[in-house]
Amino acid sequence: MTVRTVAIVGAGMAGLTAALCLARKGIASHLIEQAERLEEVGAGLQISPNASRVLATLGLLPALEKRWTEPERIVIASGRSLKPLAHVPVGADARRRWHAPYGVLHRATLQQVLFEAASGNPLIGMTLGVRMEGYDRAAEIADLIGVRPDLTIAADGVWSTMRAGVPGAANARFSGNIAWRFTIPFATAPRFLDPRAVTAFVGPSAHLVAYPLTEADAFNIVAIHKGPAFISHSWDVHAGEAGTAFGLDAFSGWNKDIAALLALAEKPLAWPLYECGDGRWFDGKDLLLIGDAAHATTPFAAQGAAMAIEDAAELAQALAGGADARTALAGFEARRRQRIGRVRARADFNRFAYHARGPVALVRDIVLGLRSAESLAADLDWLYGYRPDI
Ligand SMILES: Cc1cc2nc3c(=O)[nH]c(=O)nc-3n(C[C@H](O)[C@H](O)[C@H](O)COP(=O)(O)OP(=O)(O)OC[C@H]3O[C@@H](n4cnc5c(N)ncnc54)[C@H](O)[C@@H]3O)c2cc1C
Numbered sequence: 607m608t609v610r611t612v613a614i615v616g617a618g619m620a621g622l623t624a625a626l627c628l629a630r631k632g633i634a635s636h637l638i639e640q641a642e643r644l645e646e647v648g649a650g651l652q653i654s655p656n657a658s659r660v661l662a663t664l665g666l667l668p669a670l671e672k673r674w675t676e677p678e679r680i681v682i683a684s685g686r687s688l689k690p691l692a693h694v695p696v697g698a699d700a701r702r703r704w705h706a707p708y709g710v711l712h713r714a715t716l717q718q719v720l721f722e723a724a725s726g727n728p729l730i731g732m733t734l735g736v737r738m739e740g741y742d743r744a745a746e747i748a749d750l751i752g753v754r755p756d757l758t759i760a761a762d763g764v765w766s767t768m769r770a771g772v773p774g775a776a777n778a779r780f781s782g783n784i785a786w787r788f789t790i791p792f793a794t795a796p797r798f799l800d801p802r803a804v805t806a807f808v809g810p811s812a813h814l815v816a817y818p819l820t821e822a823d824a825f826n827i828v829a830i831h832k833g834p835a836f837i838s839h840s841w842d843v844h845a846g847e848a849g850t851a852f853g854l855d856a857f858s859g860w861n862k863d864i865a866a867l868l869a870l871a872e873k874p875l876a877w878p879l880y881e882c883g884d885g886r887w888f889d890g891k892d893l894l895l896i897g898d899a900a901h902a903t904t905p906f907a908a909q910g911a912a913m914a915i916e917d918a919a920e921l922a923q924a925l926a927g928g929a930d931a932r933t934a935l936a937g938f939e940a941r942r943r944q945r946i947g948r949v950r951a952r953a954d955f956n957r958f959a960y961h962a963r964g965p966v967a968l969v970r971d972i973v974l975g976l977r978s979a980e981s982l983a984a985d986l987d988w989l990y991g992y993r994p995d996i
Contacts, residue, residue, distance in 0.1 A: 607892075607931045613638060613747045613755035615738045615768055619713075620897025620914035621761035622720035626664050627922035627996065629729035635759075636751045637730065640737035644717050649787040649875070650819050650826030651713050652804060655706035656992040657912035660919045662706060663996050669719045674711035675820045676700070678802045682960075682974060685809030685860045688798050692974040694982045696804075703983060704990040710804060710817045710826070716911070740767045743893070757931060758893050759921070761914070764880050766899035775895060776885025781904050783879045783957075784833035788871040789824035798863050799825050807864060808970075810963040812856045814864065829868065830879070830905070831856030832961075879904050884947065888939045890932065896921060901946045906956035909949050909989070916994045917942060923995040945992070952989065 612628060614621045617639035625635045653661070653674070661667060678697040683690045696708035724730045733750055740746070748754045760768030769775045792801065799805070804817040812831035819826045833856075857864055880902060887900040897914030920942060924934040962970050 607756065608928055609633065609756045609925055609931045611751075611753050611755045612636070612757050612759060613751065614759045614761055616760070616762035616897075616899070617641075617644065617717075617721065617724075617732065617734070618761060618763055618897065618914070619716065619720070619911045620899070620918055621759070622717065622724050623660065623664075623915045623918035624759055624761060624896060624921060625724050625730045626720065626727065627660070627918045628925070629727050630664065631922050631926040632729070633922065633925060634729040635731070636747075636755075637724065637732045638736055638738055638747070638750060639732070639734050642735035644714070644721050644734075649713060649785075649828060650710055650817060651716060651911050652817070652908040653709045653711065653716070653915075654909070654912050655700055655704035655708055655990045656994065657915040658709060659706040660915050660994055660996060663919070664723065666719055666723060667707070669722070670709060670711070670716070671707075673715050673719070673821050674709035675818050676707050676709050677804050677817060679804075679979075680708075681800070681803045681805045683805055683807050684971065685807040685812070685814065685857070685864060688807070688861050688863060691808075691971055692977055692982060693803075693979055694986065695979055697802075699983070700990070704987075708990075710819065712819050712821055712826070713911070715821050738762070738767065740771060743768070743771060756892060757925075757935075760893060760895045760899045761897050762899050764882070764898040764902035766895065768893065769895055769899055771893050772886055772889045772895055774886035775900075776883040778880040778882050778902060781879040781881050782832055783830050783904065785877045785879055785905065786829045786871070786874045787877070788827050788874040789819065789822055790827060790867070790870055791824045792818070793823075794870070795825050796863055796867055799867075801825075806960065807860075808960045808962075808967075809857070809860050810967065811961045813960040814857070827867070827871070828905070829857065833878070881950075884943065884950075886939070887943070888935045890936070894921070894935055894939075901943075901950070903946075903950050903953050904957060905953075906960065907949060907953040907989075909953065913946060913949060916945070916992070919994040919996040949989065 612635035681693045700708040814829045887895040896917040924938040
């Protein structure tokens with residue numbers, strides 16, 4: 607099968623990047639997005655060098671550099687004492703070591719930069735404000751774009767409706783954790799928040815990540831703890847609507863400055879963290895899942911968007927040059943599943959280490975105290991130094 611017409615469902619990180627990467631290979635595509643406007647939803651994102659390398663290849667770095675922050679280090683700190691336990695240098699060191707930047711920005715900022723690039727590209731069509739139901743996919747798409755697609759790329763996120771079309775795909779399941787997100791303006795932020803770092807404060811069964819969002823003049827705060835499952839299919843659910851209380855209790859034994867920080871939260875947003883296990887992504891014919899639709903992971907390694915961006919780059923490379931699409935897509939799935947498996951294992955390890963309690967937490971703190979910044983950075987070479995085929 608040769609791919610001439612591509613439909614992409616979902617204009618999030620995966621869908622927009624896929625359209626741009628395909629266009630770079632001369633392949634035209636049409637994006638279909640349920641939202642009428644791509645607006646300010648979601649939280650901050652850390653974009654690690656494995657992903658920023660793809661964005662740089664797409665020529666997006668100048669636009670991103672104007673809006674994002676490149677923190678100097680990633681710090682793991684105690685939620686009780688607030689003291690750093692260990693750190694990994696990023697900033698200029700990331701550019702030197704992994705040859706690409708480590709940036710932090712709002713999800714909506716990245717989506718906007720991708721959207722602007724896609725809007726100006728003659729090989730990319732876009733229909734906003736249409737939710738695909740997926741019952742008769744090819745006909746639904748043909749109604750919209752006037753032709754039945756040779757290939758549909760489902761980039762419709764963790765709550766994918768398109769996933770039902772892939773036999774053996776993994777369904778989203780609740781991870782047992784809830785993430786809360788809010789921002790604190792720089793002007794009123796407590797002094798213990800470091801504007802030059804991504805800091806993960808760790809404690810029993812919970813952790814809290816803080817980093818600056820220059821575009822918002824504020825710190826992005828994400829607090830993650832165990833909690834009950836509830837259903838939210840949106841990036842924008844407030845505490846009251848979520849039907850669950852803001853999880854202050856999970857941080858009750860923590861440093862009083864953290865408790866004070868949580869008390870400052872106005873309208874925190876809630877996400878139940880769902881993940882997809884190791885299922886199939888390709889239906890063997892003309893439907894492929896990418897990004898969270900294929901392999902949503904918990905944010906413990908901050909790699910969900912990065913994996914969506916890597917998927918997009920490697921998918922375009924696989925389809926380039928008129929390769930037989932079925933063979934190319936089967937190969938893509940096999941290669942990417944190995945990489946995702948390794949990233950998922952890292953996220954699971956971080957979850958175990960960040961949320962450790964009692965003696966395990968003590969051992970974690972001692973081990974981290976013995977590790978040099980250089981050795982911790984070297985542990986991440988396989989992840990951040992990865993060069994997606996592009
Ligand atoms: C608290 C938290 C923190 C995170 N931090 C990081 C981080 O620091 N770094 C990182 O790399 N990742 C992070 N992630 C993960 C990251 O946000 C996701 O992995 C990423 O957004 C996935 O991109 P996607 O394009 O696959 O899906 P999405 O971003 O969810 O996009 C899906 C798109 O599809 C559209 N859509 C859905 N259904 C339909 C339909 N039926 N028809 C048409 N359109 C549809 C949606 O409107 C949306 O625009 C974090 C996640 C959470 C929850």
